[in-house]
Amino acid sequence: MSTNLITSLNARLEGMSASERAIAEVILDAPAEVVALSSQALAKRCNVSQSSIIKFCQKVGFPGFPALKIELSAETARSENAQQIHAGIFSDDSLGAVAKKLFASKIAALSETMKANPNAVLDAAVGQISAANRILILGVGGSALVAQDLSSKLAKFGKAVIAGGDSHIQLANLASFGAGDLLISISYSGTTREVQVAVEFALAHGVPVLHIGAYHQAPAPEVVLHCVADENIVRSSSIATRTAQMAITDLLFVLFVQGQGDVAARISDSHALVRQIR
Amino acid sequence: MSTNLITSLNARLEGMSASERAIAEVILDAPAEVVALSSQALAKRCNVSQSSIIKFCQKVGFPGFPALKIELSAETARSENAQQIHAGIFSDDSLGAVAKKLFASKIAALSETMKANPNAVLDAAVGQISAANRILILGVGGSALVAQDLSSKLAKFGKAVIAGGDSHIQLANLASFGAGDLLISISYSGTTREVQVAVEFALAHGVPVLHIGAYHQAPAPEVVLHCVADENIVRSSSIATRTAQMAITDLLFVLFVQGQGDVAARISDSHALVRQIR
DNA sequence: TCATGGGGGAATTATATATTCCAATTTACA
DNA sequence: TGTAAATTGGAATATATAATTCCCCCATGA
Known part of the structure; x- marks a missing residue:
């Protein structure tokens, strides 16, 4: 063997x-x-x-x-x-070496994150998105960008998505949500206050929750997708974190799209629109 | 060889x-x-x-x-x-197959993009950033998110960065820029009207320009970093594009950080700040 | 038609790999 | 403690593999 x-x-x-x-x-x-x-x-x-x-x-x-x-x-x-994943970048590394290490770290984040989420969970997440009437995507700090990215992608497919704005506005929006809607919360550590408040609120009001990142608090969201990021290339720059989060949201999106019918048609429509504006 | x-x-x-x-x-x-x-x-x-x-x-x-x-x-x-890079995703693909293809497509975008930019050009780009007094980062559409991401990263390191806002505001900001400043423009295709206008303006006024993406127009920016993205997994979803753009901006950032001195100190400072707010 | 040069193969040589056999050391047991 | 069995490791040998040489053939151009 x-x-x-x-x-x-x-x-x-x-x-x-x-x-x-x-x-x-x-x-x-x-x-x-x-x-x-x-x-x-x-x-x-x-x-x-x-x-x-x-x-x-x-x-x-x-x-x-x-x-x-x-x-x-x-x-x-x-x-x-x-090999170089756990190396970290040193001040005397050549440009090429730095590039390689960054590349390796991204690949590690991708592959670990892909591995960390069983098909069944992904399936459940896609199911939530497909079933949802309206979707509120919540992410603060670095996760806000990921939230925005996901929201713009889903919006292209006719989903009613709310994202952006400050946490007060978001909570106000959430207040009108019900069992047919969906909260997607994004937070790498799962300890972000705003996110926790929103998740608790949603769960208390019967709104389904899909969380992307770690989540240790009770009550737990119905579905949790994990992001694995070993942040040791440039400490705390959250490059790996972002990479992992995008991997998950992209995967979610692709799976969701696959479930829908005429994919190409809709997206090229949206491209045509953009072209007209110019 | x-x-x-x-x-x-x-x-x-x-x-x-x-x-x-x-x-x-x-x-x-x-x-x-x-x-x-x-x-x-x-x-x-x-x-x-x-x-x-x-x-x-x-x-x-x-x-x-x-x-x-x-x-x-x-x-x-x-x-x-x-191997599966050029496969595309079919509606009868299993969940695992979709994940693998997406994964492969991301890796391809990363590696091709890394390959596409010679060290000398990267070096020049980092030099521009280090030397710049103020930096305006411009990206519209999907590139806006990438612009924001880069701007928040650079801001952590004390760079005076301007990003976000609509194109009118950005152009107004650019008007005050000079030879000691820098315009970073991000556009995958290089055909975005707003970006072209800004680049031309900057070049005409002696403002250094770093462009991320393709750029076919004359006059050309001093430094152009290429993003390679084969968008055939989910057509036009721009997943590969985003991946490539983030690869470049992350690399730029890491290289820039490496050039600076006490890396860890500053970033953990910023983390400490965030923690205090909670 | 004849010289020239390059490519390709047969035969040869060189080299590297695998096997065999034996010596040394350890282990097991009286 | 002594002796047989077993195991390990190396020298020598046999075999397989790789590399070189040499020569033929064919295409090309004079």
């Missing part, structure tokens, strides 16, 4: 004999270099015999050394992006 | 001789299988001699066949994610 060589080596490291461990450690330490070595060269580097290298390869499930190198090459390539 | 074997093979396919092409085509068709073959086996499959395989490898820049296999393995691993 070679679904993941690196992981499995790490796991088996304990039960290995001295030579085997020497080999495994070199592979784990410098997979990229090992890929370029011959079995003899690797043997020298590990201070073991060439035949030990071959035996090692076979023991971990490969027919031979070249096969292991190929798998190793594939794995290092796959994890290239993921 | 083997930065991208597959791409370079595709590009060179035209100028190849019959045997070479046969080899290249098998590699392009089934890279995953080629990785498992010996040079002899591949030769048989291509109906060429074994030596031709070796010569081919050397011609495309590798020391030999094993090296090519290793690179091929890495590349197929890397592109595993990117």
Whole structure:
């Protein structure tokens, strides 16, 4: 089984004999270099015999050394992006390095967020949106932009969406909402006061709630979609957070659109409108 | 140079001789299988001699066949994610399939956009921002959100940023700008009337301009950063566009921050402030 | 028609990989 | 503690694979 060589080596490291461990450690330490070595060269580097290298390869499930190198090459390539995720950016990083790290951090936010939300929950969320009469989208701070983005997208599809304005106005709007409407609240931490007040109010009045982000308070919204963001590239710049939030709202939107009928028609209508204005 | 074997093979396919092409085509068709073959086996499959395989490898820049296999393995691993990019979403796609396609499309927008902007241009853009006294960020339609996002980020770092408001207000603001200031204009297509007017005005009055998106008009802004977005997942939903724009603005921001001194201090200050308000 | 040059393959050589076999060390048990 | 069994690791060997060489053939142009 070679679904993941690196992981499995790490796991088996304990039960290995001295030579085997020497080999495994070199592979784990410098997979990229090992890929370029011959079995003899690797043997020298590990201070073991060439035949030990071959035996090692076979023991971990490969027919031979070249096969292991190929798998190793594939794995290092796959994890290239993921490697620098937890690195953070240093003041002496080159421009290219910074770009790569940012890129990696965004991809991590995307993939983790995608993973964090089971299909069933997404399905429920889309159901809420489709069923809703009117939708109030609430997000403060950085989340306000995400809220606006989602609202403009849904509006294109004829949904009655309210977003923007300050929290007082929003609460006033919410007061008229009922069981056939929907509150979408967006807050990464789930601790934003305004959002909590709105969610509690909605739940108390039988308004369905879809929350995007963490939410620890009781009572809990019917549906909660999680955003995963490891904010360590530029501390607290909330780049990863925004990326994760947009991933979720875009996904929601795409799923919603897919559920509707004649997608292309409506959107190009809206484009035609914009063009006319010019 | 083997930065991208597959791409370079595709590009060179035209100028190849019959045997070479046969080899290249098998590699392009089934890279995953080629990785498992010996040079002899591949030769048989291509109906060429074994030596031709070796010569081919050397011609495309590798020391030999094993090296090519290793690179091929890495590349197929890397592109595993990117495969479904051009698929589009169909109404009978499962929820998981939709998520994957969206994910792939976002990654494509990110990576293409990162690739599209040479370091030198990014460097110039960061220089403009650092040097600017006041900054006006202009974006209309969907780009308005991106403009706001960038403006709030830069504001955290003490930059005097103006964003938001309608185009009349913005033009009025721009009137007071001079050579020490900066206009950042954001428009995916570069054809937005308001943006063009502002850019022309700025250039005419000696105000430096940084444009994010395409720009075909003359006179051209000093610095143009490109956003690459293949909008074929949900047609015209501008999800990829937004993703690309945010990638660029985030990158700009991170690079700018890196250039400044005590990063963490300032941002946590701003966080502390927000916490106090609650 | 004949020289020239480039591409391709057969045969050869070189190299790398895999196997076998044996020695050394450890382990198990009397 | 001694001895047999078992396991590990390396030297030597065998095999497979890769790389080079050399030569033929065909296309091109004089």
